Amino acid sequence: MTTTVMTATARPGTAPAAAPGFEDISRVLADRAPARADLDKPFAPLEAEAHRLLPALAALRHGIGDTPLVPVPSRAGRGRVWLKAEASNTSGSVKSRTAYALLCGAVASAGTPELRLTEYSGGSLAVALAEMCGHLGLDLHLVVPYGVSERLQTALRRQGAQVTVGREGTGFLGSMDEAVRVAEREDRHLLLQHCAAESAAMHREHTGAEIIGQLSGYGVEPVALAAGVGTGGSLAGTALAMAGAWPHCRPVAVFPSEAVYGDERAPDGARRMSGTGGLGHGIRQPLLSAFPEGYFSYTTVAYPQALDAMRHLRREHGISVSGSGAGAWLTASAEVDQGPPGRNAVAVVASRGTIEEWEHAAGI
Template sequence: MSAAAVSGAPSHIAEALARRAPNADALASLSFSELERKAHGLAPALASLRATIGDTPLVPVPSRNGRGTVWLKLESGNATESVKARTAYALLCAAVAGTRSAKPRLIEYSSGSLAFALAEFSAVLGMDLHVVVPHHAPDSMCTRLRRTGASVSKAKEGTGFLGAMDKAALMAEEEDRHFLLQHCAAETVAMHRETTGAEVVRQLRTAGQEPVALAASVGTGGTVLGVAQALREVWPGCAVTAVFPQEGPYGDPLPPTSTPRMKGTGGLGHGLRQPLLEPYEKEFAFGEVALARAQQAMASLRAKHGLAVSASGAGAWLAASEAVDGAAEPRGVAIAIVASRGTTEEWVGVGAGI
């Protein structure tokens, strides 16, 4: 559904999403390596950040019912211990190349991992960054961000994550800042296609494996789409499941809430759809995982395999497991993207420390 046509959605972010939504051609053809080359020419310090991300491990574990194998792409191996380091790097490269400035004044919204990655990277680059967080974001998060030199604002109470998005869109206009707008960032898709996805392809080929499915929990959709594009170039029949929290499904028609769910994931509310995924709706399956089920999977993966994974990563493992456990032929192989090891708060919810 076009963001501009959604009734009840906050106007500033609805207009920004509609105006900057990339089409399918842009999402398939943008060259991140070329964008990166231009950005490095303007801001050579970006090269030091590039060296801290990528080449994360791909680790096999049994599927939930043991009929196949799920290979976990463990993104905690990146700087800031999260897949969001890749996203932050791609957004900063695009900002530098797009503004033709080594130090653009930036603004973005986040509820956690991306904010920390952007703040740490911006500090290295000497960039002026303003982060808008949801009203329910803990004060400890805001304090940590400010220590890096970032400015921080909170959205209005009761507006959820979409409220932070809307306030960032408004402040970008008021303060004349470059709005990163992760939900419309074709550069993140290109980056994941050329780095994360390429790594998975190389790692699977080295292991002599051929995947039948990919699953990843969705915040913006950049990760799942970019990795899917890379895998399908080699294995066209690879199925893809975009995993959303049951508490906030894709295209959620209800207003956003602060209901606990897998961190960093979820529908936007008011019927808005992730612009990066909307052109590919017919090519992907959409799965839903309740927080309690994801927490149980976190505990299981840690107890049985000694792996600490985020709730969103556990949700991806569950969805990937369904693809191989439900197949007619046993011993199938699937991929699950694990964003991080999980936050302290997530493990408290599981009843354990990280």
């Protein structure tokens, strides 16, 4: 089956002053949006300070990172795509890195481990945060989008997290908006993953550095890096690191066709690659819009395409990937297959995929 990957027309920019009906999150995103220089700040000193204040954080570090890089053929077989398989992180996804970075940033900036936290998530980050905060004894209130499975909500509560569900019909943006109100009403620190420069910094110093070391051992020079975008932290940080080693490696942000970058439409609950997507009302991910125009290429993958690619990778190569990982593989494949044979690209694979994604894949 031939899979077409369409290029989105949205361009980087700044978030509107206030999306209608979502004034709270619009205000906070604008107030806390990082500057480009913030993404270059070192993560290691912040991490060391967090470990000093909360030594138990250091124990969590051992289950995060050093994930494998698995080569598979590109879609047309003209080159290779190296899959950065993040499922081997302690919580089963790339969001282990994000959760750890967020907690290090919160503890270090507050100067104390005595924190009451809140955050929004539709899945993997919620799982990682709930596990880590349960281990650390931190008070966590999570806000999930309307329609999130009871299975996930029950799992989060079992870890000791409070769980609130966003308003019906407001999509992921609704959970973000509600998290702002929870933080202000309950005097909690809002982690705000979409503005977390420390997340990009950790990916620069660790995820990107890992890929450089792994590919250099094989003598491989990649022509592209592809990653599905939720916040953009993993793509931004990894791209910064890889640009230092391979200046001509093109970073590509992968969005679902159902919710493109900077989507002007109101948010909805349409099925799409899990953990990815535009937020609606023209809001753009601050971690991406901190970069100059043209730094990233933007590509979209429709959910049925991602599901088909998930099935293909499992059937042909024995590897289970998330929808966003499948979309990244398709995108990286397009980069190598359109050029001379024998080229290489990297795709970040966030996880092995959710139960719901595999149920949908089985039904196509």
